[in-house]
Amino acid sequence: MRVTQQDIARLANVSQATVSRVLSGDARVETDIKDRVLAVISETNYQIDVRARSLRSKRTGLIGLVVKRPPGGLNDDPFFANLISHIMDFLAGRPYHLCVEMVSSASSQEAVYDELLRTRRVDGLILVESEARDERILRLQAEGFPFVLIGNPVEERESTIWSVDNDNVLAAKTATEHLREAGYQRVGLLAGPKGITVSDDRIEGYRQGMSGSDCDDLVWHCDFGFIAARDTASDILRSPSRPDALLVLDDFMAMGVVLAARGQGLFIPEDLGVASFNDSSLCDLFERGLTSVSLNIPQIVRTACGRLLKIIEEKPIYGPRRMIIPTELCVRGSTTRRDL
Amino acid sequence: MRVTQQDIARLANVSQATVSRVLSGDARVETDIKDRVLAVISETNYQIDVRARSLRSKRTGLIGLVVKRPPGGLNDDPFFANLISHIMDFLAGRPYHLCVEMVSSASSQEAVYDELLRTRRVDGLILVESEARDERILRLQAEGFPFVLIGNPVEERESTIWSVDNDNVLAAKTATEHLREAGYQRVGLLAGPKGITVSDDRIEGYRQGMSGSDCDDLVWHCDFGFIAARDTASDILRSPSRPDALLVLDDFMAMGVVLAARGQGLFIPEDLGVASFNDSSLCDLFERGLTSVSLNIPQIVRTACGRLLKIIEEKPIYGPRRMIIPTELCVRGSTTRRDL
DNA sequence: CAACCGCGTGAATACGTATTCACATAATAA
DNA sequence: TTATTATGTGAATACGTATTCACGCGGTTG
Numbered sequence: 070m071r072v073t074q075q076d077i078a079r080l081a082n083v084s085q086a087t088v089s090r091v092l093s094g095d096a097r098v099e100t101d102i103k104d105r106v107l108a109v110i111s112e113t114n115y116q117i118d119v120r121a122r123s124l125r126s127k128r129t130g131l132i133g134l135v136v137k138r139p140p141g142g143l144n145d146d147p148f149f150a151n152l153i154s155h156i157m158d159f160l161a162g163r164p165y166h167l168c169v170e171m172v173s174s175a176s177s178q179e180a181v182y183d184e185l186l187r188t189r190r191v192d193g194l195i196l197v198e199s200e201a202r203d204e205r206i207l208r209l210q211a212e213g214f215p216f217v218l219i220g221n222p223v224e225e226r227e228s229t230i231w232s233v234d235n236d237n238v239l240a241a242k243t244a245t246e247h248l249r250e251a252g253y254q255r256v257g258l259l260a261g262p263k264g265i266t267v268s269d270d271r272i273e274g275y276r277q278g279m280s281g282s283d284c285d286d287l288v289w290h291c292d293f294g295f296i297a298a299r300d301t302a303s304d305i306l307r308s309p310s311r312p313d314a315l316l317v318l319d320d321f322m323a324m325g326v327v328l329a330a331r332g333q334g335l336f337i338p339e340d341l342g343v344a345s346f347n348d349s350s351l352c353d354l355f356e357r358g359l360t361s362v363s364l365n366i367p368q369i370v371r372t373a374c375g376r377l378l379k380i381i382e383e384k385p386i387y388g389p390r391r392m393i394i395p396t397e398l399c400v401r402g403s404t405t406r407r408d409l
Numbered sequence: 410m411r412v413t414q415q416d417i418a419r420l421a422n423v424s425q426a427t428v429s430r431v432l433s434g435d436a437r438v439e440t441d442i443k444d445r446v447l448a449v450i451s452e453t454n455y456q457i458d459v460r461a462r463s464l465r466s467k468r469t470g471l472i473g474l475v476v477k478r479p480p481g482g483l484n485d486d487p488f489f490a491n492l493i494s495h496i497m498d499f500l501a502g503r504p505y506h507l508c509v510e511m512v513s514s515a516s517s518q519e520a521v522y523d524e525l526l527r528t529r530r531v532d533g534l535i536l537v538e539s540e541a542r543d544e545r546i547l548r549l550q551a552e553g554f555p556f557v558l559i560g561n562p563v564e565e566r567e568s569t570i571w572s573v574d575n576d577n578v579l580a581a582k583t584a585t586e587h588l589r590e591a592g593y594q595r596v597g598l599l600a601g602p603k604g605i606t607v608s609d610d611r612i613e614g615y616r617q618g619m620s621g622s623d624c625d626d627l628v629w630h631c632d633f634g635f636i637a638a639r640d641t642a643s644d645i646l647r648s649p650s651r652p653d654a655l656l657v658l659d660d661f662m663a664m665g666v667v668l669a670a671r672g673q674g675l676f677i678p679e680d681l682g683v684a685s686f687n688d689s690s691l692c693d694l695f696e697r698g699l700t701s702v703s704l705n706i707p708q709i710v711r712t713a714c715g716r717l718l719k720i721i722e723e724k725p726i727y728g729p730r731r732m733i734i735p736t737e738l739c740v741r742g743s744t745t746r747r748d749l
Numbered sequence: 750c751a752a753c754c755g756c757g758t759g760a761a762t763a764c765g766t767a768t769t770c771a772c773a774t775a776a777t778a779a
Numbered sequence: 780t781t782a783t784t785a786t787g788t789g790a791a792t793a794c795g796t797a798t799t800c801a802c803g804c805g806g807t808t809g
Binding site: 169324351354 | 469471485486487490491497508510517672
């Protein structure tokens with residue numbers, strides 16, 4: 070039936086323990102014995118039983134990715150698909166696989182974390198953009214569960230939680246300054262729901278970019294997703310005191326803004342400048358290109374996953390708990406006015 | 410430390426075997442004993458050890474989704490993200506979790522299938538849109554590995570493979586006829602790479618929709634992805650004998666066509682009609698809406714996953730091996746001419 | 750020369766569960 | 780009453796691996 074270490078041992082005239090040692094690269098086994106065992110292994114094309122190893126070693130070889138589903142919507146934002154793609158690239162060739170966990174409601178989120186924590190189905194977790202003061206993170210931490218946060222752990226936890234993030238404050242500041250330098254007078258911000266750290270950080274950066282000028286009435290909040298952004302932007306643009314440029318929380322929402330502008334006969338970039346975050350493939354879908362801040366997702370993923378594996382394998386990690394991946398403003402047509 | 414069935418047994422004054430029986434819903438245990446055990450279980454908040462159960466029962470509780478990465482590109486097509494979303498919806502609350510497997514090159518694909526087959530890391534697989542005569546599928550089948558194909562298994566395997574698909578021939582025929590009835594004279598087709606079943610099926614449907622008129626010179630092939638489609642469409646539209654309508658393999662590619670048209674000053678739908686497949690959220694990104702064939706992904710996923718679980722659990726399945734999910738043409742602005 | 754140590758290996762064990770087997774007890778049939 | 784069968788439960792075992800423990804052997808040290 071199935072080839073086991075016992076079979077290998079019999080064929081190679083050694084004990085099962087020795088076979089196990091050879092497989093785990095134990096240095097103490099003699100070279101000729103190791104060779105003999107390896108020969109048998111390759112000619113029987115033996116494959117280790119992941120279940121048995123899991124039971125014995127308490128490792129599953131699975132990495133969990135927890136993504137949050139926007140209420141009422143689907144995860145059709147290219148950001149998630151990209152994230153998954155890059156994680157799989159990183160994991161390819163390593164002895165780990167990706168298990169995707171989706172949480173929708175807050176209660177289901179509680180249950181999912183609880184289940185993950187109790188069953189230890191996965192060896193570690195990548196958490197994405199959690200909310201500012203997430204209690205669940207504290208539980209993971211208290212139980213010593215390996216995880217890396219992609220996002221901002223909020224100040225008081227910076228030194229105790231492994232996290233990878235962009236400097237969203239700086240990125241938003243830079244983008245805001247870019248809009249102002251491009252000649253826009255009333256630069257507004259379309260942020261996400263309140264209480265989401267990534268959104269709050271970018272609001273802060275926007276304020277800095279506005280360098281003290283009173284701008285609170287130019288900040289709007291809106292649910293994630295394309296439709297919500299389109300509808301909100303429609304209202305914003307209809308107002309007599311409408312902004313002449315909008316920094317938007319992500320590309321997907323920015324496409325909603327673009328549509329709302331078109332619907333009202335506003336030209337981009339002349340009547341309305343638009344810039345956003347993520348630099349996803351959506352940016353090319355706007356004819357002259359959408360100015361967007363690249364988060365450098367490949368590097369974020371490399372860093373986060375690399376660290377997670379080290380935590381799991383209890384190897385030393387150098388560098389600060391909180392890693393900041395540099396962003397890059399990609400200027401395209403949506404902020405390049407030709408009328409000035 | 411960790412609560413085991415042994416502990417439960419001790420506390421409830423029964424044997425570990427009885428605890429196991431209670432947990433698996435064995436009908437033979439006496440009601441009062443069952444209650445006593447359940448009481449102890451709930452007050453200790455015991456959680457079964459998935460590793461041990463896996464070793465013993467040969468089940469992992471994991472469903473694998475194999476997606477193919479387009480060469481050189483990323484999986485930023487909303488189609489995949491949608492698929493994952495819906496699969497997770499289906500799995501939520503059931504004792505299964507989703508493991509994503511990505512294959513890029515053909516050789517890695519071989520290796521991934523091989524590893525999955527040998528280690529049985531997952532209880533079953535959902536395969537998406539495989540190529541027409543995929544050898545790997547035969548191996549899975551030969552080894553009795555549970556899987557369901559989302560796509561077309563090609564004719565000679567229809568009766569032996571569980572598959573869920575749309576009637577792509579009919580869908581393409583209907584879309585083609587819609588374009589012709591909308592008043593377009595030279596309806597073309599932008600298909601995917603050769604040898605992909607979904608593409609071949611839609612070519613066939615397109616031909617039927619053109620009802621015999623010679624249309625081979627109106628069919629173009631192109632790699633997946635937005636960029637490739639944009640560049641190919643640019644060439645097509647520059648030709649003097651350009652089509653005045655294009656049926657495109659998917660929304661993502663269609664957005665590329667839209668851009669190419671805009672780049673040449675062509676108006677949609679007046680100068681060029683555009684229709685495509687998937688009915689993803691991208692369709693709303695085109696200002697007047699992109700006409701698209703809805704594949705009914707939620708139902709595809711429900712059917713495919715439901716069947717996969719039945720195969721895994723060896724329950725009876727009613728209905729044909731090949732299930733056809735109806736499509737629906739969603740007519741929007743990109744084919745609604747106002748000049749006729 | 751004796752006591753000791755390092756090294757490589759096999760035997761034994763544990764991981765936590767599901768299931769088979771055996772064994773009481775109670776119910777039924779002769 | 781006795782023989783026979785259901786029935787519910789515990790004891791025992793197997794799943795395949797990783798690791799500890801014990802042991803033998805050659806070499807070093809006092």
